[in-house]
Amino acid sequence: MIERHLAISSVVSLPKTELDALLAGLRHNGYQTVGPCLKDEGLVYAGIESLADLPRGVISEQAAGKFRLVQTGQERYFDIIPGGQSWKQFLFPPRLTLFTAQKDGRWRIAPDGEPAPRYALIGVRACELAAIEIQDRAFMREDYADPIYRARRRNLFIVAVNCLHPAGTCFCVSLGSGPRAERGYDLCLTELDDAFLVEIGSELGRSLMTELACEPASAYLQNAANQGLEQAVKQMGRHLDTSDLPQLLAGNLDAERWEQVGKRCLSCANCTLVCPTCFCWDATDHTDLLGKVTRRERVWDSFFNPAFSYFAGGNTRPAIRSRYRQWLTHKLGAWKEQYGTLGCVGCGRCITWCPAGIDLTEEIAALREEVEA
Amino acid sequence: MTPTATTHPERLLEPDWAEITAITPETEDISTFWLRFEAPAIQEHYRFQPGQFNMLYLPGYGEAAISISSDPDESRRLVGHTIRFVGNVTRAINRLKVGDLLGLRGPFSAPWPMDAIEGKDVILASGGIGLAPLRPAIYHILRHRERYGKVILVYGARTPRDLLYLNEYEEWRKADIDVQITVDHADETWSGRVGVVPMWFYHFRIDPRKTALLTCGPEIMIRFVVFEALARRIPTDYIYVSLERNMKCGQGACGHCQLGPYFICKDGLVFPFSALEPYFNVEEY
Amino acid sequence: MTTQSEILAELEKIPWFRELKAEHFQRMAAIATLRRVKAGETLFHEGDKEDYLYIVMEGRVALDMFMPHRGKVRFYTAEEMDVIGWSSVTPVVHQRTAGAIAVMDGLVVALDAEKLRQICDEDHDLGYLVMRRLANIIAGRLMVTRLQLVDMFAHPDKEGGND
Numbered sequence: 023m024i025e026r027h028l029a030i031s032s033v034v035s036l037p038k039t040e041l042d043a044l045l046a047g048l049r050h051n052g053y054q055t056v057g058p059c060l061k062d063e064g065l066v067y068a069g070i071e072s073l074a075d076l077p078r079g080v081i082s083e084q085a086a087g088k089f090r091l092v093q094t095g096q097e098r099y100f101d102i103i104p105g106g107q108s109w110k111q112f113l114f115p116p117r118l119t120l121f122t123a124q125k126d127g128r129w130r131i132a133p134d135g136e137p138a139p140r141y142a143l144i145g146v147r148a149c150e151l152a153a154i155e156i157q158d159r160a161f162m163r164e165d166y167a168d169p170i171y172r173a174r175r176r177n178l179f180i181v182a183v184n185c186l187h188p189a190g191t192c193f194c195v196s197l198g199s200g201p202r203a204e205r206g207y208d209l210c211l212t213e214l215d216d217a218f219l220v221e222i223g224s225e226l227g228r229s230l231m232t233e234l235a236c237e238p239a240s241a242y243l244q245n246a247a248n249q250g251l252e253q254a255v256k257q258m259g260r261h262l263d264t265s266d267l268p269q270l271l272a273g274n275l276d277a278e279r280w281e282q283v284g285k286r287c288l289s290c291a292n293c294t295l296v297c298p299t300c301f302c303w304d305a306t307d308h309t310d311l312l313g314k315v316t317r318r319e320r321v322w323d324s325f326f327n328p329a330f331s332y333f334a335g336g337n338t339r340p341a342i343r344s345r346y347r348q349w350l351t352h353k354l355g356a357w358k359e360q361y362g363t364l365g366c367v368g369c370g371r372c373i374t375w376c377p378a379g380i381d382l383t384e385e386i387a388a389l390r391e392e393v394e395a
Numbered sequence: 396m397t398p399t400a401t402t403h404p405e406r407l408l409e410p411d412w413a414e415i416t417a418i419t420p421e422t423e424d425i426s427t428f429w430l431r432f433e434a435p436a437i438q439e440h441y442r443f444q445p446g447q448f449n450m451l452y453l454p455g456y457g458e459a460a461i462s463i464s465s466d467p468d469e470s471r472r473l474v475g476h477t478i479r480f481v482g483n484v485t486r487a488i489n490r491l492k493v494g495d496l497l498g499l500r501g502p503f504s505a506p507w508p509m510d511a512i513e514g515k516d517v518i519l520a521s522g523g524i525g526l527a528p529l530r531p532a533i534y535h536i537l538r539h540r541e542r543y544g545k546v547i548l549v550y551g552a553r554t555p556r557d558l559l560y561l562n563e564y565e566e567w568r569k570a571d572i573d574v575q576i577t578v579d580h581a582d583e584t585w586s587g588r589v590g591v592v593p594m595w596f597y598h599f600r601i602d603p604r605k606t607a608l609l610t611c612g613p614e615i616m617i618r619f620v621v622f623e624a625l626a627r628r629i630p631t632d633y634i635y636v637s638l639e640r641n642m643k644c645g646q647g648a649c650g651h652c653q654l655g656p657y658f659i660c661k662d663g664l665v666f667p668f669s670a671l672e673p674y675f676n677v678e679e680y
Numbered sequence: 681m682t683t684q685s686e687i688l689a690e691l692e693k694i695p696w697f698r699e700l701k702a703e704h705f706q707r708m709a710a711i712a713t714l715r716r717v718k719a720g721e722t723l724f725h726e727g728d729k730e731d732y733l734y735i736v737m738e739g740r741v742a743l744d745m746f747m748p749h750r751g752k753v754r755f756y757t758a759e760e761m762d763v764i765g766w767s768s769v770t771p772v773v774h775q776r777t778a779g780a781i782a783v784m785d786g787l788v789v790a791l792d793a794e795k796l797r798q799i800c801d802e803d804h805d806l807g808y809l810v811m812r813r814l815a816n817i818i819a820g821r822l823m824v825t826r827l828q829l830v831d832m833f834a835h836p837d838k839e840g841g842n843d
Contacts, residue, residue: 320407
C-alpha cells in the first residue's frame, strides 16, 4: 500500500529490526554489505550480516592521540564515531595487484579478469560522504579517470547515517560537510531511540525500501531527528577557521610554525593513511625467484615516507618540517585550486590518530596567530 | 593534456612493449636507448612533442620517467630515450641488450612551447642530462629554422667526458644554431670553455622583448639561469623551465610530483616561470 | 710594438671604459699596454709576482691550478671583455694564486697593477669605479665557483633512488 507513495526524497520510518531485511535485500542484489564493527578494542569497517554485528551502545571518546571505546548503556547502533579506517579502503584499496607480467621468452601481461566488487556501505557519515565526493574529483577527473576507483564507485551503494553524537576531534561544521548528510547517498538513516528515520536518495534505494515494513515518518520523529542534528552542531569538539586558508598557507611557506610542528611530527604517515581524502599511491613490483613472474602492485603512499619525493636529483623534501608543510598546504590550500574544494572534511581522524597529538586545527590557529603578530 | 598514445584507460599502469633496437653509449653513465613498439600499429600512431617523457617499465624493477630525446618527426620509426644510470630501474635497464623488451607508457607532460616562441630569439640553456629533453626541440628548430630568430644553445656538463651528443654540434652549428659549450672542470687537453652555464649570459646581447628562454638541468643551474634571465628582463612568460620530480603515474593521479597546485607530470614538466615564481625559492617545497 | 692609438682603440671597445670620464680614461690608457698571445702561451704562472691586471680582448685564456697527481686543473676560462688577475689590484700575498694560459691566439690589454693602485689611491672617484667593477667581477667569479663547488651534476646519492 505504501509502495506507490515512496519516491526519491521520501522520508519514512523503519523499525530497527528491519535493517536486517535491508541488508539481506542488498546482498540479494549482489552487494557485499560492510559497516562498522568492533575489533580489538577499536572500530573497523568490515563485512556485516545483520544488526548483531553492529557496535550497539558504544561510543568512542576521541582526543588528540586518543581513541577509547566507552559503553553507554544506550541501545543505539550508530552512536559511535568511526575509528582510523575510512571507506576509502573499499574504493581505493590499500594494496591491490594491477597486473602480472610473465616472461616466456618475451614479457607478456597476464589478463586480470576480476570484476570490480559491489559494496554496500552501511553507516556512512556526512563527513565521509563529503570525503567520497572529494575523492571522486581526484580519481575521476575529466581528463583522466582511475579505472579501479571508477569501477568500484559505479558499483557502490551507500547507506548514510546522520551524525548525532560527534566526538571530541570532530569539526565537520567548520567545513560545511556535516553533521547532516545532504546528498550522495542511496538511503540515509537517522537513528532515533525506537526507529530509523530513512530518507530515500536513489531509485535503487527506493525500490529496496518498498520491500520493507516502513511507514510514513511522523512529524514527531522528523522533529526529533532535526533537534538531534541541531544539538550535534553544537557538540563539535574542534573548530577550524577556513577563511582564506589557501592564501594563508601559500603566503606563509616560510613560517616559523612549520619548524615547531616539524619537531613534533614523527613523519609516521598515520594522518595520511587515516585521512578519508588522501589519494597518493605508489606502485611496486613483486617478483618470483626465477624472475619470470612479476606482480605489479599499487599501495597507498604518503609524502611523509622518505622515499616519496626521491628521484634522480635527490629527495625533494628531506626535512620532516617540509613534509608536514606539504600535508597541510596541500590538504587545506592547493587542493582547492586542484579540485575546487579543500581536501579536509573535518572528520578529525588525523588528530585522533596522530601519535604525537598534532592537531591541524591548532596548527592553523597558531599559523594565523604568527601571521597576525 | 596531450592524448596519450599508449595508455590504456581501463588498465592502470599497464604498458605496451617496445623492443630495444639500438643502444648508443653517450657517456660513462648515460646511454640512449632506441625503442620500437612490438605492435606496428602502435608505433604507427605514436606521436610525441618536444619536452615530453615516457614511463619505461622493466618488470621486477619498476618504472622510470625518461624524457624523449629523439626527433619528434621520426616517432613513427623509433623513439630515443637518453638514460642516466642512477637508480634501481635505470641501472637494470643498463644491463639490457638490443632485442630486449621494455614496457612503455606515454607520452606525458606539457611540451616545450615551440609554436608560442616562433619569431623569437631562442636561448636553450641546459646542463648535464638536461640536454636530452631539449634535443627534440633542437630537431624541431632544425626542421623549421626560418620560424625562429637567433638560436643559442648554452650547454654545460661536469667535464668534457660528460658532454652529450658531441658529434651533432657541428650539424647544429651549420644550421645556424650558436652552440656554446662549457664544462665545470677540465684538464689541459681541453681548449673549450670552463665555467658554468649561467655565466654565459654575460656574453650575450639580448633583446628581452624578442627573446625566449628554454631551460632544463639541475635545479640549482635552472635557478641561476633564471636569475640571469630576469636580470636581463626577459618576461617571465617567456622563460620556460622544465622540472623534474619523483613521478609514478604520469597522469597527475598518484600525487608524487606535486608542487603547490601543480602535478608536475601533467601540468609541467614545462612551465612558464610566471607560474612557478611563488614556489621557486621556497626550500624543499 | 703597439702604438698609443692602437691601445686607445682597444680600450674604447671595453664597455666600462666607455663610461669613464675623459680624464680617467687618459690615466688608465697611460698605464695600459697591448699584448698579443699565442695559443699555449702562458700569461702568468701560479706563484708569479702580481704585476698586471688583464682584460681579454680576443681569444680565450684559461685559469688553472696545479694539483699534485692531477696536473693542471682548469677551473675558469675568460673571453672577450672578461678580466683576469683581479687580485693584483688588491694584493694580499703578492703572488699569483692561479696560472693563466692562452688556449687560443688572442689579444689582451695589460694594466700595470702597481700604477693602477697608485692612481686609484690618488683619485678616489676613479678608484671607486675601478673597485666597483672589480667587485662585480669577483661576484661573478664567486658565483661560478659556488656552482662548481656544489658539483651540481653529481648524483646526490649513488645508492638511493628507485628510478
